[in-house]
Amino acid sequence: MxxxxxxKLGDVLIVSIQVDLQDQGVLALQEDLADAVVATGARGVIIDITAVEIVDSFIGRMLATIASISRMLDAETVVVGMRPAVAITLVELGLSxxxxxxxxxxxxxxxLLNSSEDTQIAAAAR
Amino acid sequence: MxxxxxxKLGDVLIVSIQVDLQDQGVLALQEDLADAVVATGARGVIIDITAVEIVDSFIGRMLATIASISRMLDAETVVVGMRPAVAITLVELGLSxxxxxxxxxxxxxxxLLNSSEDTQIAAAAR
Incomplete structure (x- = not known):
């Protein structure tokens, strides 16, 4: 494991992070996610970090990198389930x-993904 | 972690099992899930076991127990993402x-949950 x-659910990919990821695991996740975005044509990626109790700059960078990769592939990333303590730590680390x-x-x-989709469609229709 | x-997504609860659960973890999951079903009024529970590569009778029993608890609370359980090897092992273990x-x-x-909901509504309307 x-x-x-x-x-995959509709055109959204859902990733729930539950384990302490090391370098190798993060690279594997980034690859799997990029492959999945391309294979499914997903327009959104949701990263659930409900189970993440302690965050460091490594996880902060991972989230930013996943968002950048997804954006390159035309998918938007939303991080959900952040604990208050995690938000405080991220800001203290200077990772906004x-x-x-x-x-x-x-x-x-x-x-959020659905509403931004609507906005894009409305903007494209103008 | x-x-x-x-x-929670709509009236469905989603649980993705990624770690090797020991007795304590299984009990905690059963409690959390039962609490969540009651708190949210969910009508379906989806257990994703994509990440489960090796299965034993312990996990098989856990899935059956979660389904029984959910049924008591008027929610249906669907297990998704089973690997072929896991299906073979479960049958070999006599756990169908x-x-x-x-x-x-x-x-x-x-x-599946949506279609069975429709069936129930149709049956109730008769």
Missing amino acids: DRVPVL LGGVRTALNLEKGVA | DRVPVL LGGVRTALNLEKGVA
Whole structure:
């Protein structure tokens, strides 16, 4: 059980991070996720970090990198389920996760992706 | 990171099992899931076991127990993402997971829950 599963639901991919990822695991996740975005044509990636209790600059960078890769592949990343302590630590570390959108939970993350889709369609129709 | 997160999406709860659960972890998951079913009024529970590569009778029993608890609380359980090797092992162990519905992936699991909901509504309307 060393790979984090990438779940697909509609045109959104869901990743729930539950294990302490080391370098190898992060690289594998980034690869799996990039492959999945291309294979499925997903327009959104939701990273759930409900289970993450302690965060460091390594995880902060991982989230930013995943968001950048997804953006290259035309998918938007939303980080959901962040604990208050994790948010405090990230800010204290100077990692404000620029470019990564956040939502309180999975439902709100999906709603956020849907609403930005609508905005894009409206903008394209103009 | 010792608790498996229970994600809510609409009236479905999603649990992705990624770590080797020991007795304590299984009990915690069963409690969290039962609490979440009651708190959210969820009508379906989806257990994703994509990341589970090796299965034993312990995990097989856990899945059956979660399904029984959910049924008591008026929610249906669907196990998704089972690997072929896991299916073979479960049958060889004599664990056919009676009472647990399965689907190939998360999408099909959600579709299964929606279709059985429709059937129930149709049956109730008769």
